Amino acid sequence: MKRRVVVTGTGVVSPLGNDIETLWDNIKKGKSGIKRLESDEFKDINTKIAGYIDDFDSEKYLEAKEIKRYDLFTQYGYAAAMQALEQSKVNLDKVDKDRVGIYIGSGAGGLQTLLDNHKTMLEKGAKRVSPFLIPMAINNMVSGLVAIKTGFRGPSFAVVSACATSNHAIGEAYFNIAHGYSDAILAGGAEATITPLYFAGFSKMRAMSTKNDTPERASRPFDLDRDGFIMSEGAGVLFLEEYEHAKKRGATILGEIIGYGSTTDAYHITAPDYQGAAKAMKLAIERAEIQPEDVDYINAHGTSTPAGDISETKAIKEAFGESAYDLKVSSTKSMAGHLFGAAGAVEAIITLKSMAESIFPPTINLENPDPECDLDYVENKAVEGNINLALSNGFGFGGHNAVIAFKKG
Template sequence: MKRRVVVTGTGVVSPLGNDVETLWDNIKKGSSGIKQLESEEYNEINTKIAGYINDFQGEKYLEAKEIKKYDLFTQYGYAAAMQALDQSKVNLDTVDKDRVGIYIGSGAGGLQTLLHNHKTMLEKGANRVSPFLIPTSINNIASGLVAIKTGFRGPSFSTVSACATSNHAIGEAYLNIAHGYSDAILAGGAEATITPLYFAGFSKMRAMSTENDTPKTASRPFDRNRDGFVMSEGAGVLFLEEYEHAKNRGAPILGEIIGYGSTTDAYHITAPDYQGAVKAMKLAMERAQIQPEDVDYINAHGTSTPAGDISETKAIKEAFGDHAKHLKVSSTKSMTGHLFGAAGGIEAIITLKSMAESIFPPTINLESPDPECDLDYVENKAVKGNNTIALSNGFGFGGHNAVIAFKKA
């Protein structure tokens, strides 16, 4: 018999706050975390806005010498993981550490460490490259550091599937616990990709918004005037736990994961094929043993790209049929921007808070809806309403799709 899996802790680092309650308060208000980039390094790049974080206090979680050593994505991931453990009230002295794992993914890993050392080598020679370059730039090091600090010896690795990374981490952790291999797993993603190189690459793709003079309204999913996504950074990590294990120790239960669907488009490296998203949503519902009519809300992938938002709208309409027009659908990336590998972790947490407080978060900046995007996107202001079962969508370059189904605690 499949075991039930619940969430007992959450943690975030984000452009809208470096703890869950601050993030959620800003989401309910419809605040934007997007700002102009001041550095001259971006002068030749078309996009000069981002959801960057300028108030992260790494010293709350790590010693000064560790902050110097570890890439920013690792620091973000570790901070979010520690918040999740703290909320879960798990006792590190008594929990069976052989049955607790860590799945913290990242799309790019230690990009800033890599770029810094490459510059050092070009300017000062190979002998000046840091001996920590490799172990601090690889994607799995966030999971590795959390394991070292906590002593968790269960399964540990880093998922890498672009923008679907966190959803894959959460989904695979859910399956591991459900089938009895682990009792608990920290799962989510961390990302720190705000660099001129990544901006130049995405700019050449014409994938990012160039609304540089109005950063707070630049991310506008489902709006006819959207012109691309806005890059952000941060981390979102959940502590997943087997229900009886959580209940027996009196843990706070924040919500339940009841299904997970994972598919691949097998179509194009960047362009979406909505049929893959359709199947992922259907699989999540099928495995959750629910009908489309049971779903109240979808936290959409909704990146604010012209093709992506239309594709996801088509997918929702096909997956839900007549019920699609009764669903609440919102893209919280309109407020947070797009955190790539960390997006699904933060959006899972927002979805859990939405269910707990019976509030549907808004899609802000939706002033002129695209005629091809014709669902209820909770335009511009949060609304109250019953939210018992919800999906959180994540779709990544390469055609990777991952959808999580949640149930209210």
């Protein structure tokens, strides 16, 4: 018999706040976390705006001498994991650490570390490269550091599937617990990719917005005037736990994961195919043993790219049929920007808060709706209403699709 899996802790580092309540308060207010980049390093790049973080205090989580040994993405991920454990109130001295795992992924890993050391090698020679280069740069170091600090000895690895990374991490953790292999798993993603190199690459793809004069209005999913996504950074981590395990220790249940769908487009390295996304939603619904019309809300992938938003709208219509017009859909990337490998986890946390407080978060900057995007996107302002069942979508370059189905706690 499949075991129930609940969420008992969450943690976040984001452009809208470095704790859950600050993030959620800004989401409810429809506040944008996008700002202009002032560094001259970006002067020759078309996009000069991002959801960067300028108020993260790493010394709240790590000793000063440790900080220089970990890339920023690792620091973000570790901070989010510690927040999730703190909220869960799990007793590390009493839990069976052989049955607690860590699935925290990243799309790019320690990108800044790699770039810094490459520059050092070119300018000063190979002997000046840091001995910490490899452990700082590899994608799995958040999971590794969290394991070292907590003593968790269950399954531990880093999912890498671009923008679907943390949805895959959460979904695979859900399966692991549901099938009885673990009692609890920290799952999510972390990212710190705001660098001139990544900006140059995405700029050449014409994938990012160039609305540099109006940063707060640049991310506008489903709007006819959208022109690309906004790069952001941060981390999101959820503490997933088997229901009886959580109940036995008196944990507060924030919500329940009841389904997970994962598919691949097998179509194109960057262009989306709506059928793969639709199938992932259908699988999440089927495995949750619910009907499409039972779903109240979808936290959309909604990146604000011309092709992506149309494709996701088509996918929702394919998965839900006529009931697609009865549910509410919103993209919180309109406020937080796109956190790549951390996006799904941050959006899962927002979805859980939405359900708990009966508030549909808005899609801001939706002023001129695209005729091809004709669903209810909760335009510009949050709306009150009961949310019993919700989906959170995550789709990544390479055609990777991952959808999580949540039930109100």
